[in-house]
Amino acid sequence: MNLTLEQLTKQFGRKRAVDNMDVTLSPGVYGLLGANGAGKTTLMRMICGVLNPTEGKILMDGQDICECRNNYYRLLGYLPQDFGYYPDFTAGEFMYYIAALKGLNDKMAKNMTEELLDVVSLSDVADKKIRTFSGGMKQRLGIAQAVLNNPEILVLDEPTAGLDPKERVRFRNLIADFSKDKIVILSTHIVSDVEYIADTILMMKGGRLLLRGSVEEVTDSMRDKVWKYVVGREDIDRINERFCVANLHHLDDGNVEVRIISDRQPFADAAFAEPTLEDLYLYHFQNQ
Ligand SMILES: Nc1ncnc2c1ncn2[C@@H]1O[C@H](COP(=O)(O)OP(=O)(O)OP(=O)(O)O)[C@@H](O)[C@H]1O
Ligand SMILES: [Mg+2]
Structure with a gap:
């Protein structure tokens, strides 16, 4: 059918x-x-x-x-x-x-x-x-x-x-x-x-x-748009203001790994992360 x-x-x-x-x-x-x-x-x-x-x-x-x-x-x-x-x-x-x-x-x-x-x-x-x-x-x-x-x-x-x-x-x-x-x-x-x-x-x-x-x-379309980057806790507010942040992962050393969704590399040493369906959703609906 x-x-x-x-x-x-x-x-x-x-x-x-x-x-x-x-x-x-x-x-x-x-x-x-x-x-x-x-x-x-x-x-x-x-x-x-x-x-x-x-x-x-x-x-x-x-x-x-x-x-x-x-x-x-x-x-x-x-x-x-x-x-x-x-x-x-x-x-x-x-x-x-x-x-x-x-x-x-x-x-x-x-x-x-x-x-x-x-x-x-x-x-x-x-x-x-x-x-x-x-x-x-x-x-x-x-x-x-x-x-x-x-x-x-x-x-x-x-x-x-x-x-x-x-x-x-x-x-x-x-x-x-x-x-x-x-x-x-x-x-x-x-x-x-x-x-x-x-x-x-x-x-x-x-x-x-x-x-x-x-x-x-569909998640593959996000392959070059999801990044991970480690920052100090004090930087989180600033990053939240500038980027679409999908996740924050607090590390044992007191720093935080942020997951950023962005068409362009957000920071020079930000690395690619494996995209998920949730990243795709956030990418399209972040402002809704
Ligand atoms: N009976 C109706 N009369 C007028 N506008 C309507 C009517 N039903 C839906 N709409 C409008 O149509 C659009 C789509 O609504 P719909 O309920 O289909 O969305 P949705 O994707 O199911 O949303 P949600 O995730 O909130 O359930 C909305 O802007 C809504 O306000
Ligand atoms: Mg509905």
Whole structure:
């Protein structure tokens, strides 16, 4: 299955939230990165059919999704960024409810609910009301409901927001297990969340697609832009003012190794450092 975005554009008044995006997605995990307001949520809402494009279209295997909506929705799983929960539902009731909306029969709904609540470690609280859940628990329930119908296209808008480090690891494993032969698109600000699981990074800025490639490919574009340099503690404020500093590492001798992102060599004896995806993100979004 392929999903093709053709000149996809969304205009809100004078604001062009998504600006002429052309991209084809085949099965794989896509990490959608971008600063606040880059257009990630708007793009995902169009992909999920909850928002109509102002211009352009979305094709599934060559067919406009507007012309095959019912079929398309059946293949889709979606975790919206601001997911509305029903506080008086229990986790189990909520899953059944979503299962009914997605057209699963009773047996399937029961089996999938049990299985998925277990996967997201909510089996013990299946009978507790959602109003008693922490942010991370609600988020895990949101992930579980998104995959209830075993979707071919899974769209997760900031799925790891509110998850603790252990839950993040579980989430990654869940996606890795789930994603075979499927299109999974997940947005985040947290670079490390996509670094390990995304086959392809899509970086958006100002509604446009800035970069596309594997983690290695896109970080490689930073190869001559990341530097390390050792300074005294007293110099740090000055360096912070002049450069984009990605990291400070305090050394045993009292000095500090600074990691600087810069097109040009910041100091005569600054050395190249191995670039990371986070460096790339900082390079493009340091002023946002
Ligand atoms: N319904 C709307 N009406 C008007 N403007 C909107 C609407 N939705 C989004 N925008 C604007 O479109 C731009 C893109 O917003 P969007 O929510 O898609 O960004 P985002 O990348 O998801 O940001 P974040 O990381 O904060 O979630 C922003 O400038 C936002 O203010
Ligand atoms: Mg968003």
